[in-house]
Amino acid sequence: IAGITQAPTSQILAAGRRMTLRCTQDMRHNAMYWYRQDLGLGLRLIHYSNTAGTTGKGEVPDGYSVSRANTDDFPLTLASAVPSQTSVYFCASSEVGSVGQFFGPGTRLTVL
Amino acid sequence: QQQVKQSPQSLIVQKGGISIINCAYENTAFDYFPWYQQFPGKGPALLIAIRPDVSEKKEGRFTISFNKSAKQFSLHIMDSQPGDSATYFCAASTPRSGNTPLVFGKGTRLSVIA
Numbered sequence: 001i002a003g004i005t006q007a008p009t010s011q012i013l014a015a016g017r018r019m020t021l022r023c024t025q026d027m028r029h030n031a032m033y034w035y036r037q038d039l040g041l042g043l044r045l046i047h048y049s050n051t052a053g054t055t056g057k058g059e060v061p062d063g064y065s066v067s068r069a070n071t072d073d074f075p076l077t078l079a080s081a082v083p084s085q086t087s088v089y090f091c092a093s094s095e096v097g098s099v100g101q102f103f104g105p106g107t108r109l110t111v112l
Numbered sequence: 113q114q115q116v117k118q119s120p121q122s123l124i125v126q127k128g129g130i131s132i133i134n135c136a137y138e139n140t141a142f143d144y145f146p147w148y149q150q151f152p153g154k155g156p157a158l159l160i161a162i163r164p165d166v167s168e169k170k171e172g173r174f175t176i177s178f179n180k181s182a183k184q185f186s187l188h189i190m191d192s193q194p195g196d197s198a199t200y201f202c203a204a205s206t207p208r209s210g211n212t213p214l215v216f217g218k219g220t221r222l223s224v225i226a
Contacts (some may be wrong), residue, residue, distance in 0.1 A: 004155075033213055033214075035216075040121075040218065041218060042118075042201060042216045042217060042218035042219045043156070043201065043214075043216040043219075044216070045213050045214070045215075048213045056213075058213060090155050090156070092155075100146070100158050100161065101158070101214060102158075103148075103155030103156050103157065104155055105154065105155050106153075106154075106155050
């Protein structure tokens with residue numbers, strides 16, 4: 001693994017289903033982030049974690065949850081997906097207090 | 113309230129021309145201003161960044177101009193090439209305070225035509 005990996009690459013999901021988007025980084029970065037990207041709205045922060053064991057809410061956290069059990073993994077869970085959660089989701093990582101976030105390749109999620 | 117405002121939404125530039133994208137911010141605590149480049153189907157990638165203690169930073173054909181008093185910063189792409197066609201995002205954060213999440217502008221889709 002080099003950098004950040006996300007899985008799945010894309011997913012079509014029925015409304016009401018539970019879904020977990022996976023994110024793994026091998027750079028030993030302290031901080032990790034989840035963004036969603038929607039046309040015309042840019043990238044909006046969902047949740048973040050400055051270190052393992054801690055998480056924080058971003059701009060659009062409703063309907064999403066995260067956990068940070070270790071340094072490398074930062075899964076994003078949609079407990080009960082709704083069509084408005086159709087988006088491209090990007091995971092990113094960085095060192096706390098450092099500059100430059102590294103982004104994963106994204107997960108394209110469609111909720112029908 | 114949108115903390116980082118980016119313009120224009122889209123931009124068409126002739127090959128060899130100068131592309132200029134502008135951003136304005138609200139929060140005076142921001143102390144890190146990066147620009148990200150995103151190609152279709154890919155994640156954003158850091159292009160160039162500036163801190164508020166300098167007014168300009170240049171890396172190859174890419175230059176950031178920063179105006180602290182006006183709370184504005186801009187990206188200039190000199191000698192624009194078709195390979196520069198991408199979406200560009202400005203962003204801001206406060207890493208020195210330990211708060212690293214980025215606040216992004218809404219993006220500018222740049223098309224460089226031959």
